[in-house]
Amino acid sequence: MSDAHDSDPEVELTSALVPFFVITNGRALPPDQQYERTALVTAHQDTAATARTLAPEEQAIMDLVANRMLAVAEIAGRTHLPLGIVRILLAQLEESGLVLVRKPAPRADSKDRELLSAVLEGLKNIGA
């Protein structure tokens, strides 16, 4: 994740007025934990061949995760779509095999010594 990514212009959606139930084909919300806000999303490589036509909101997500991993929360923040909608769209994109979602590890991060050391080291490096 280089700094260059962070200067991306905000994603402009062309169809902000399309009701969300249309975008999402009336799907029910998946359980919250299914796309936890720190779950990391990236586009599958070789997704160019997909036959499916994407809604502009789905395309916006695909563009955001094309070459990097982005957390669910960050996708919501950058597209200005409500978190609940992003989760539904991600469910559809994952079902179509377009994105890969890395769910947070099920074990308790707060008890993982190796992980905590890595966090500590990272924080100290930023401060240095």
Next chain:
Amino acid sequence: MYLDADDVRSVKVLVVGPFGVGKTTYIGNISEIEPLQTEEEITEASVGYDDLSRTPEKTTTTVAMDFGRLTLSDELVLYVFGTPGQERFKEMWEELSRGALGALLIVDPERLDESFPVLDLVERFGLTYAVGVNHFEGTTTYPLDEVREALNLHPDTPVVACDVRDQKSALQALIALVQHLMSLLD
């Protein structure tokens, strides 16, 4: 650069505190990206009650939640989520606290009493926490021990000075939290 999904891990920390204590300022300061917000809906009981059934009416409100990101290494990303301390956000606390490393509780020593409901939530959701004392300038500087005593904290709970507008100070508070988490494993 393409990062394999299996190589990157994300962790999260909550930045919590009462109204207007400096949570948004803190996140804005510490985040490597322009701080972002998620728009999400919460359901809450509205003031009006249905007299016949005595069931509270439910209303849905959209709230904006701040968060920021710190890339700690090629394999590790830390997300920091601002979480307001009011009871009506407890749905959000439930989701946010799941899998979180812990919480940084920001307090204003001039109005410590407002921190109790937040402390209550932190403890209810089983979050390990550190306390960052944000002294607004022009106010009395309170010794950290007085803050500890007033909040009736466990002797091991870190209490650190935390100027939310200063990146170094903000980082130190997070470091204190992680060191505390590690000490709990000994």
